[in-house]
Amino acid sequence: MELTMLSTIAMAFQTLGVVYGDMGTSPLYVFSDVFSKVPIKSEVEILGALSLVMYTIALIPFAKYVFIVLKANDNGEGGTFALYSLICRYAKVSLLPNQQRVDEDISSFRLKLPTSELERAMFVKDCLEKKPLFKNIILFLVLMGTSMVIGDGILTPSMSVMSAVSGLQGQVPGFDTDAVVLVSIIVLLLLFSVQRFGTGKVGFMFAPILGLWFINLGSIGIYNIVKYDISVVRAFNPVYIYLFFQTNGMKAWSALGGCVLCITGAEAMFADLGHFSVKSIQVAFTAVVFPCLLIAYMGQAAFLMKNPLAVERIFYDSVPGVLFWPVFVIATLAAMIASQAMISATFSCIKQAMALGCFPRIKIIHTSKKIMGQIYIPVMNWFLMVMCIIIVATFRSTNDIANAYGIAEVGVMMVSTVLVTLVMLLIWQTNLFLVLCFPILFGAVEFAYLTAVLSKIQEGGWLPLAFSSLFLCIMYTWNYGSVLKYQSEMRGKISLDFILDLGATLGTVRVPGIGLVYNELVQGIPSIFGQLLVTLPAMHSTIVFVCIKYIPVPYVPLEERFLFRRVGQKDYHMFRCVARYGYKDVRKEDHGFFEQLLVESLEKFLRREAQEIALETSTMEAERDDISVVSEVPQSPACEGDLQTPLLSDQRSGDHNRMGTRDDSSPVLPSSSMSAEEDPALEYELEALREAMASGFTYLLAHGDVRARKESFFTKKFIINYFYAFLRRNCRAGTATLKVPHSNIMRVGMTYMV
Structure with a gap:
């Protein structure tokens, strides 16, 4: 159903509170983490880091997700499982044991192909269908992507809440690291305790709060650009990225691990597609999120041009003093909303994995009578809460948590790149040159970021990998055992x-x-x-x-x-x-x-x-x-009961x-x-x-x-x-x-x- 322009704008406003919370709160910690690895010695570091952030946002969320990945939706649904189901319906690579050809008659099952079948698409299709190894590889990628989303659900609340609360350091006398940890734990306890009431009770507040947050980002950014150094617009020249790496060498490569934090939450644009429309997400990002984030980072860079030592609390230090407390309150609320979105995404991933036979049965509570996507999973909620509290109490610093953050996000992005490439080959039947350009361009960028974040394994990067590996083992084992059980039932069925x-x-x-x-x-x-x-x-x-x-x-x-x-x-x-x-x-x-x-x-x-x-x-x-017609009388359906047929x-x-x-x-x-x-x-x-x-x-x-x-x-x-x-x-x-x-x-x- 085509939405009117007014409906699209209204829905685009709602996406601010659900889709863009994680990405919107990234200015709280990106530059502080980048410049903890690359000390500022000249304007090259500032302009180079700013240029990296700007082009990363332009390339991954804007070019890849807004214009390409969002189109690979499954009847309006997005996420890793949506891509998997889309590929399964076309190439028959599903490892679900009890599938039938009759399922293809369901109205939502049918595919609308833009062109007739091409030899290349059919060749890839045959390879996927005939090789069990390929089927297992695709399932492994899907489960790995889902596991990494769950790993993100553990780190996002810790990172977002602690980054917001740390703004009180330096503003409130005697508010040291222990106080930051204690207040962060209290906020996390409150956040996870209200999950059982459902997001619908406070959901109407999300969009206005995030809308106000993005307005603050843009306004403070413009203020800092005008007041401190308008020449930061030079960062639009990508040559500063080259100078940044030339000057700082391996330190610059290590700084990519902090730079990638600016696109955390980009996968949510696709994963949360089922609640909105493609156009509404595109409008919100293009008209609000993208420009506000660019201006916010440019404003922080302008502030650093005059205050190069203020890197530890760059966001709050760049806020005009009279606006600190209002901005702090909005930042804390925005961090909680960003955490809420990631928690909800984790619940959705678990439910979808259960539906496809890839996760053990656990209790799911539906918190809304009107919106069936709003669910609450008690076991996962308390597990996430305990893990978040342990992370905050153990790491005690946003920079240390940042070392663990980002690995899961980049991993999910790379899985999406592989699956969307298959969609382009099999279903869209895109020109082969364009198909190759997609994984080469975006895969190369994401691989560069992956190598940077993997270098931080000893500094905390092992944590999301450990969580992801744990859930990957659980899901793959459950799927493996369920398939074997079904095959055993098939062998033991009774003869008619x-x-x-x-x-x-x-x-x-x-x-x-x-x-x-x-x-x-x-x-x-x-x-x-x-x-x-x-x-x-x-x-x-x-x-x-x-x-x-x-x-x-x-x-x-x-x-x-x-x-x-x-x-x-x-x-x-x-x-x-x-x-x-x-x-x-x-x-x-x-x-x-x-x-x-x-x-x-x-x-x-x-x-x-x-x-x-x-x-x-x-x-x-x-x-x-009719003498001219000779016909054999078929048996009555009452006598035809051979269940060996489909x-x-x-x-x-x-x-x-x-x-x-x-x-x-x-x-x-x-x-x-x-x-x-x-x-x-x-x-x-x-x-x-x-x-x-x-x-x-x-x-x-x-x-x-x-x-x-x-x-x-x-x-x-x-x-x-x-x-x-x-x-x-x-x-x-x-x-x-x-x-x-x-x-x-x-x-x-x-x-x-x-």
Whole structure:
């Protein structure tokens, strides 16, 4: 939907409080960190550092993200997982085990390609699809990028809050480093304690505060330029970058680690795209953020031209004395907002990783009834709080924290560069020269910054790498174990012939009620059902095999949520149901609503099936009356129940329907063509379904243990039997994740040998 100019401007204003907090607070500490590594000996250092900052902002956030990366969105969604899902849908490189071709029929799944398929794009596509190594490399990059975002979520609050609070040093007598640390810890405790209330409660304040902050940056910058040295505009000449490196050598290269802090938060422009529009983010950065940041850095450089020793507190020293306290209050609020944005981004990354089977199940609380993207994850919140407090108490200085800051940010940027290059090759089918220019230009700049920040590993840079490595191991292990578990379930599924041999009674007593057998299979009868037949003295009159699956799209429309398929003949009253969700979908429905929606969708499936059978029968009767047409009567869908075929047939029209496969999003034929009263079999089946529903639902789940086979290698045994088993024991129970009532649950123990 196209937004009006007024709506775009209003949305652009809102982006200031959500997207640009981290980048907007960078003037608090960039120059103080740069000049802690390169002492000011002449104007070359000042103009060279200023030129570096200006061209870094112009090249990475402005050129790369505003004009290129933002266009690589997934139906309006941004971030590392959005790029991954976009590539997965086109090149089929997803390692999610229960994907189907029918998922491509979802409206949000379809891709709109700007050109016809080119040989180059098809060649790259085939290479990615046929080589498991490439699939694993792409997944590794995505998980690494996500892990680094989480690492950023640990450092950003510490850096931003401590930088703002440190302004009191020199202004308040006796306010030493210990006081800065104590006040910073108090602010962090307050910040993380209010997370459970949700950002929606104070979100309306974010944009005005950041808007006022950017106005202050621009105004103070202009004041300093006019008052101290207007000649700093010479920094627009990139020759000063060359002179900066020529004069300072390796020290200048080390200073890149401080310079990169000016673009921290640039990835948020893409990651937070789902809450805004591409144009609104572009307008906000081009019209407000970019010019205000340039003017702010130019103002600080002008101040340093006359006060070269005032590098430790450059931001607050350059503020006119009468404005100190108002600016300090706004700076502290802006730092908290910047921290809030990074905390929220961390929560979103965890949720998306869980949806795509790459993170253990943990509790997620939805803090807003209107905005489903606002979530709160208690475990991660308290983990981040403890880590931030430890970092502040241990490092005790913004310059020391800056040594650890930036590594994760540059790592995420490089991952985005690789993934966007694949998008340009596969989907946009851009000219090969332009495709090569993108990674060469931006990759070279980002690699230069990466080498600079990696040189600070011994000085604290190991910290984000340690956190990122920890979360990378957790996510990769969970994905690896989940895939092996699914493959074990596929090997152990029950033959349909075995079920058919048991007869409609399934070899036991059928009692009224609906049994929902939860499993991860999208086709076949899970092994848990065999255990249930052996263990339980009776079986429900209606059995539905339910699979909750997430697919690589941001959202699945409610009307396209369920897919149904009949299992066996009609008198078996057994069905396969696949409930599909996108990686950003929020499962807020309780069990009552889910049950009602499932039964309504099942009724729609039964009615449509009966209508199509009647239509098919009438068509065949007409063909038999026509001597010129010889036709073979196909079997009834009630007899076609081979679950070895996909849930939906690849064919269309008649072949598609004859397989007895329907989805509840298909349009229902007019009631005049078929009604329950005109079809006694349909009326009987619907009445049986209603009676079963009246008797209640029972949730049948497997409580499984995953173990590596005896002949497996030691590494596999260690990962599965210890690390993966530890994660499974300590993650949230499946019953809580599925939102099912404990009073209606029956669990069967299973052991999966992988």
